Amino acid sequence: xGHKGRYGHxxxxxxxxxxxxxxxxxxxxxxxxxxxxKTLQLSPTLIKEIQRIIKDSEIMHEDSSKWPHQxxxxxxQLEIEMNGQSINIETAKIxxxxxxxxxxxxxxxxxxxxxxxxxxCLILSIISLHFKIKPIA
Numbered sequence: 001x002g003h004k005g006r007y008g009h010x011x012x013x014x015x016x017x018x019x020x021x022x023x024x025x026x027x028x029x030x031x032x033x034x035x036x037x038k039t040l041q042l043s044p045t046l047i048k049e050i051q052r053i054i055k056d057s058e059i060m061h062e063d064s065s066k067w068p069h070q071x072x073x074x075x076x077q078l079e080i081e082m083n084g085q086s087i088n089i090e091t092a093k094i095x096x097x098x099x100x101x102x103x104x105x106x107x108x109x110x111x112x113x114x115x116x117x118x119x120x121c122l123i124l125s126i127i128s129l130h131f132k133i134k135p136i137a
Contacts, residue, residue, distance in 0.1 A: 014123050020047055024127055040130050050122070051082060057115040060085055066104040067112075068092040076116065 015023045020042045027035040042050075054060065060080065067089070074093035080086065089112065094100060100109035 012120070014119070016042065016047070016050065020044070022123070022126065024123060038127055038131060040126070042126075046126075053115070053118055053122075054080060054082060057111055057118075059089075059111055059115050060087055062087075062089075062108045062111055063105075064089045064091060064108070064112075067109060068103055076112070078112065078116070 010028045011025070012027075013025045017023075022038075022040050022042050024038045024040075025035060059078075060082070068091055070090065071092050073095070076089075076091050076093050078087070078089045091109070091112070092099075094109065094113050094116070097110065097113055100106045100113055103109055
């Protein structure tokens with residue numbers, strides 16, 4: 001997900017490849033910050049959990065043809081390849097659940113919104129735990 005604003009191109013991106021490698025990038029030019037990039041290996045158990053989250057969300061059955069296109073606020077892109085199925089969704093950035101209500105397919109966008117929130121929480125938790133600088137006493 002990302003946008004271009006007064007601080008330039010800002011985005012949050014992650015990718016999990018077939019080798020269970022998580023590649024994370026967060027770019028914010030706020031206060032001239034540089035891009036944060038992390039790479040780590042995920043366990044088979046965590047991959048199964050991510051697959052379960054995707055399956056339970058039913059995002060693979062959604063039709064994004066009625067979803068709003070990217071605009072000046074940014075875009076949200078989701079690409080999933082899993083168990084021989086694939087989807088590639090690109091829509092306008094969803095800042096809050098309220099953004100989905102006035103669309104042609106609020107239920108489908110709600111599914112996407114919650115899936116993205118689940119992914120963000122999970123990925124940021126993994127990154128935080130894996131790259132903890134000070135151990136918890």
